[in-house]
Amino acid sequence: MWDIILNPFVTMLTWLYALLNQDIVLAIVVLTVIIRLLTYPLLAKQQESQRKMQQVQPQLKKLQEKYKNDKEKLSQAQMKLYRENKVNPVGGCLPLVVQFPILIGLYQAIFFALAATPFQLVDLSERLLIPGLDALIPLQRFWTPIPQLVQLLPEMDLTKAPTDNPPYALALPLLVLITTWAQSKFSMSMSKQTSSKNDDDDDDDDGGNVGGQAQAMTKSMTTIMPIMFGAFSLSFSVGLSIYFVTSNLIGIVQYSPQGRQVLDRLFGKKKQDDVIVDVEFEDEEEPVKKPRRTKKKKPRKKSSSR
Amino acid sequence: MIATIASRQMRFVLLFMLAATLSSCVGTRMGVSWPSIGLIELNGLQHISLAYNDQVAILNPSNGVATRLIDPSSGQPIRDSENNPRNWVFSGAAHENAQFYGVPVRLDEESLLIADYNGNLLKVNSIGATISRAYPVKDQIVANLLEADDIIYVPLLNGGVSAISKQDYSEIWTFPTSAGVWAQPLLVGDMLVIPSVNHSLYTIDRHSGAFIWEVDLGGSVASTPLLANDRLYVGSFNRAFFEISLDGVILNTYDTQNWVWGAPAIDETGVVYLADLSGYVHALDSHNNLAELWSVQVAERGIRAGPVYFEQRVMVSARDGKVYWLDSRDGELINAREIEGAPELLGDLLLLEPSETLDIDEPLLIVSSVDTGKLLIAFGVDGRQTWIHRR
CATH class of the missing domain: 2.40.10 (Thrombin, subunit H)
Structure with a gap:
């Protein structure tokens, strides 16, 4: 099952290797760029979904206050709010769930294509979908950033960990750490932009319990993930570090406002106006046949953006 | 409520990312090579030598059990500190946690030489299975030495x-x-x-x-060529099999379905048998420009090791965990046996025939898997399983 994703990636990587003058690093970089670009619509959808979720936070908070003693009604009102504003509460997760196997498949394809031992290489015979590519095996796994300075920067073995390579290879885990951190920062600043916009719209909203929690978690991820990936890169092969760095750099571009503009234009995505539809709680949330409650409720102000 | 949903959502994402990261590590194919098996003389008799991962062992061919260490002066078993008889097992822990993928070669009556994956030649006392000395070489080793x-x-x-x-x-x-x-x-x-896996076959x-x-040869060459009729026969990863003269001219080429990794076998009439990593076995006439006699797909997955020929039977083991017996005349399947758990059968096959120095009752086909719970499996040539060696 997993081979459906993996084998085309292994084949593509080997094909790019042939196309790019048998430079495996260039092949890894180009394939990562292609895959990240192709999965951009999913990322954009995820970002859009997150943005919409944050935009309805003030309304959600009001609903929470209003129906704090009636969970059923709160749930109905929330659903209505989501429906009216075309918000999918799990819409942020689904594109991520689709993206992740693709990115993991790409990561594994690099591992399989750079097979260095008989046990790893024997598996490759079942993964190359284009027969002519066999002639390229084994792929060249020794690489130096500047061939003219090979005395100063000896060749790295891309299948080995930075610690088993020349000392300058240790810069790669550091680069992985920095670029992962930078990507997380850009991703967070994008979320903050939307949150602060909401804060401006509704002075009563203090960032919200929801946004607060989510932001706290994102913040901790910003710290944990770079350290985790940096540590992984110390023991993973150098080839995978190159993938991580490339992928992070593309992520930074995708999360930056300028990068998003260019990519949105490239993928023909139109900028949407932030029109939040408020919901009529009084009339529609009450069951029709039940008598109205006598308890007076504060009149609800309609959203000015409507 | 919403806070709970969002929090759950975030937790779900974190858990998913963690699981995916872990699965990406687990899904990769770790390992160096497969078991290597051969014959080695010990105490005047031929035994099976087995090298895989952190151990080299010498086994009794009649039952697959590690042979006892015998003191040549007394003829009695050598015992450990708790008075238990010791078996012939050499552990990599004796020298820098060495790993072994090539069988030992005999140097003299008392010593063997074992190549390790760290790039050392280990001189081992064959009586006590203890290391005498280590000699470093230029690089790591995964193939058998030639002496x-x-x-x-x-x-x-x-x-x-x-x-x-x-x-x-x-x-x-x-x-x-x-x-x-x-x-x-x-x-x-x-x-x-x-x-060489650099696509070339060299002579020096x-x-x-x-x-x-x-x-x-247009693709990696990962097997020892077969010498017959003053010609060399070898396959490559370029989905081809070659007949080469001893002065380096390719005389004939035969196209296969996938990479050819294992060494070919030849029968007494000059028919060459080879297998490929699409699960095909091919029979070619070496006296007629490698003309195809038959070609059949016998296994669902690839066949890494070369076939073995014995008395009009061709035997192969495949990555699908099965051993196949074919009729050498037409490639018809005679028998197939699946090893329990279907472990990948990657190691070379070994055919043993009874002799004065090989103490077995009948010819045996030894198959090796990458599952240490059933590392070697011995079959009679009729397909009957006779013993299993577990580590």
Whole structure:
């Protein structure tokens, strides 16, 4: 099952290797760029979904206050709010769930294509979908950033960990750490932009319990993930570090406002106006046949953006 | 409520990312090579030698059990500190947690030489299975050593073959290749034939290491060529099988379905049998320009090891965990046996025939898997399983 994703990636990587003058690093970089670009619509959808979720936070908070003693009604009102504003509460997760196997498949394809031992290489015979590519095996796994300075920067073995390579290879885990951190920062600043916009719209909203929690978690991820990936890169092969760095750099571009503009234009995505539809709680949330409650409720102000 | 949903959502994402990260690590194929098996003389009898991961063992061919260490002076078993008889097992823990993928070669009556994956030749006392000394070589080793006269030829994982003096273990010469040598070289007169995964088959002078000729086979060459009719027969990863003259001319080529990794077998009439990594077995006429006699797909997955021929039967083991017996005349399937759990059968096959020095009642086919719970499995030539060696 997993081979459906993996084998085309292994084949593509080997094909790019042939196309790019048998430079495996260039092949890894180009394939990562292609895959990240192709999965951009999913990322954009995820970002859009997150943005919409944050935009309805003030309304959600009001609903929470209003129906704090009636969970059923709160749930109905929330659903209505989501429906009216075309918000999918799990819409942020689904594109991520689709993206992740693709990115993991790409990561594994690099591992399989750079097979260095008989046990790893024997598996490759079942993964190359284009027969002519066999002639390229084994792929060249020794690489130096500047061939003219090979005395100063000896060749790295891309299948080995930075610690088993020349000392300058240790810069790669550091680069992985920095670029992962930078990507997380850009991703967070994008979320903050939307949150602060909401804060401006509704002075009563203090960032919200929801946004607060989510932001706290994102913040901790910003710290944990770079350290985790940096540590992984110390023991993973150098080839995978190159993938991580490339992928992070593309992520930074995708999360930056300028990068998003260019990519949105490239993928023909139109900028949407932030029109939040408020919901009529009084009339529609009450069951029709039940008598109205006598308890007076504060009149609800309609959203000015409507 | 919403806070709970969002929090759950975030937790779900974190958990998913963690699971995916872990699965990406687990899903990768870790490992170096497969078990290597051969025959070695011990106490006047032939035994099975087995090298895999952190151990080398010498086994009794009649039951697959590690043979006892015997004190030659008393003829009694050698015992450990708790008075238990010791078996012939050499552990990599004895020297820098060594790993082994090539079988030992006998140096003299009391010592063996074992190549390790760390790039050392370990001289081991064959009576007590203890290390005498380690001699480092240029690179890691995954293939069998070749010993001839006073020279040990060492195939190197990342390229080249070193000739090491048997007297003092000094390097005599090293013939470099741009990529690894993953199979034992072949000696043809004074020529040493070297298969390399850099796509070339080389011949060099066995004494001086001087280059004689090289032929490009279009894909990696990972098996020892077969010498027959003064010709070399070998396959490559370029989905082809070749007949090459001893002066380096490709005489005939046969296209296969996938990579050819294992060495071919030949019968008494000159029919060459080979298998490929699409699960096909092919029979070619070596007297008629490698004309195809038959070609059948017998396994669902690839066949890494070369076939074995015995009395009009061709036997192969495949990655699908099955062993197949074919009729050599038409390739018809006679028998198929699946090993329990269907472990990948990657190691070379070994055919044993009873003799004065080989104490078995009937011919045995030894198959090796990468599952240490059933590392070696012995079959009669009729397909009946006789023993299993577990680690």
